[in-house]
Amino acid sequence: MKEIMLRIEKLNAFYGGIQALHDVDIHVPQGKVVSIIGANGAGKSTLLKSVSGLIRKKTGSIVFKKENITPLPANRIVSCGISQVPEGRQLFSHLTVEDNIRLGAYWYYSRRNHSEIKDRVKTVYEMFPILEKRSGQLSGTLSGGEQQMLAIARSFMSKPELLLLDEPSMGIAPLIVKEIFSVITRLNGSGTTVLLVEQNARAALNISQYAYVLESGKVALEGLPKELLDNPRVKDVYLGG
Ligand SMILES: Nc1ncnc2c1ncn2[C@@H]1O[C@H](COP(=O)(O)OP(=O)(O)O)[C@@H](O)[C@H]1O
Numbered sequence: 001m002k003e004i005m006l007r008i009e010k011l012n013a014f015y016g017g018i019q020a021l022h023d024v025d026i027h028v029p030q031g032k033v034v035s036i037i038g039a040n041g042a043g044k045s046t047l048l049k050s051v052s053g054l055i056r057k058k059t060g061s062i063v064f065k066k067e068n069i070t071p072l073p074a075n076r077i078v079s080c081g082i083s084q085v086p087e088g089r090q091l092f093s094h095l096t097v098e099d100n101i102r103l104g105a106y107w108y109y110s111r112r113n114h115s116e117i118k119d120r121v122k123t124v125y126e127m128f129p130i131l132e133k134r135s136g137q138l139s140g141t142l143s144g145g146e147q148q149m150l151a152i153a154r155s156f157m158s159k160p161e162l163l164l165l166d167e168p169s170m171g172i173a174p175l176i177v178k179e180i181f182s183v184i185t186r187l188n189g190s191g192t193t194v195l196l197v198e199q200n201a202r203a204a205l206n207i208s209q210y211a212y213v214l215e216s217g218k219v220a221l222e223g224l225p226k227e228l229l230d231n232p233r234v235k236d237v238y239l240g241g
């Protein structure tokens, strides 16, 4: 049995007086891909932002590798080894591909020397060869799929142990979704644990070892991907019947 790397218990999250998550329990074992599927507005982004520290108004507990990270600010959480790829990518479109990648090492500049960063860029290019070809191009001129690759690559710069991915398939053609999901599988194969949130339930379930269904800010169902793929309710609501 693999150790639980991220343990979310009784998590409640709020926007002012509005509660967006209700007593959410989610466990992510080390080395696995865990996915959270849910419709628009279910609370998926809120969940990831709560883990990465972008949402501070919350109760419950989030423990990463035995450390209680619930009260920590986002910069401290990044340095614990958690990196989030935000919904909608949020690239610097007027900067080049390589500059965007280098910005992923931002939190490390104070502690690391430039040759280490150079080595890390090299490793990232080995994982994403298409980005090396486009290294000098302005990121705003990339295709949607390439921009998503770049957003993932930028997060991967900080050598995360846990990668949080917010709807990487959003707005991307089905053929390219396949490529992106195979990159996620490769990152996981190289030792990165992944927590993935997706509306594209089938694609997410296909690459996960465990999954949760989030509805109106609550965990409605959980199980092995093949159990969920066979679940009549999941089929009906999330897999198009
Ligand atoms: N900044 C915000 N202020 C108020 N309510 C918000 C804010 N962001 C999200 N919400 C609400 O929280 C709920 C969950 O949103 P979100 O986590 O973005 O869902 P998902 O990512 O699953 O689409 C929704 O009802 C949404 O309207």
Ligand SMILES: [Mg+2]
Residues within 6 Å of the ligand: 044, 045, 046, 087, 166, 167
């Ligand atoms: Mg979202």
